[in-house]
Amino acid sequence: MAGISAAAVKSLREKTGLPMMECKKALVETSGDEEGAIRWLRENGVAIEGKRQDRVTEFGRFGVFADFENGVGAMVELKCESASVTQLEDFILLAEDMAKVLAEGPGAATPEELLAQPSTIKPGTTLGELKLDLFNRVREVFNIGRMIRIDAPTGGYSHNSSTVAGVLIEVEGGDSETAKDVSMHIAAMRPSALNVDELDPKVVENERSILTEAARNEGKPDKIIEKMVEGRLRNFYAESVLLEQPFVKDDKQSVGNYAKEKGMKVKRFVHWQLGEGDQSEG
Missing domain, CATH: 1.10.8.10 (Ubiquitin-associated (UBA) domain)
Structure with missing residues (x-):
């Protein structure tokens, strides 16, 4: 020595x-x-x-990269062991770098393929080496969870407060600011489908049955129950369907009308919540 x-x-x-x-x-x-x-x-x-690979990684955040002009976007779920690590600048940068590399690089079908690709924030270093260097400093295991890439104009938003969420949307027309606004709306309101047609038919039928029974209990005649139920279903759609929901920045119009006003069509959205294995997608 x-x-x-x-x-x-x-x-x-x-x-x-x-x-x-x-x-x-x-x-x-x-x-x-x-x-x-x-x-x-x-x-x-x-x-x-x-x-330490058997350690539980139940915290984390989403790296989101959306390039509206170049028509590509990606989202990566980076998980860790403790809440405090999610606030480290290097952890945030790593998640964002992973999403950017996934979007701008050749793509990756597995975490291993992504980790083998070069970092954009530290030249000469792969994402895997960057991840390992961070592990060496904080001694926590990091795991890549879900990841997705969309080859089309996109908008995105990562909501990292007490409830961590990541949103990526595919759009046609409009502009990047409008796409981001809709992404923020999705993170806040958590729609389960893009439009009415994409709702699970079983869910709709169950709601219809509940509303029908409620109308009967109110003593309404059968000849007007159907109209009542259809009217009340619109309220259900306004809660569950993205394009029918009142826009968070202007609840006097729906998200669908807001997007149309801006010349934008929302074609698809992916909404992930940390710790939830399934994704909301429409």
């Missing part, structure tokens, strides 16, 4: 963010070779990470 200078240890620490003693040990193991020490630290981190 006597042959390793304080300056060398400091330089390695600045590059890796790891504790001084770990940096010194790595330099000793590699005879003072800084690049070799970085590799040694990563390899050592892989070994430690491998022993």
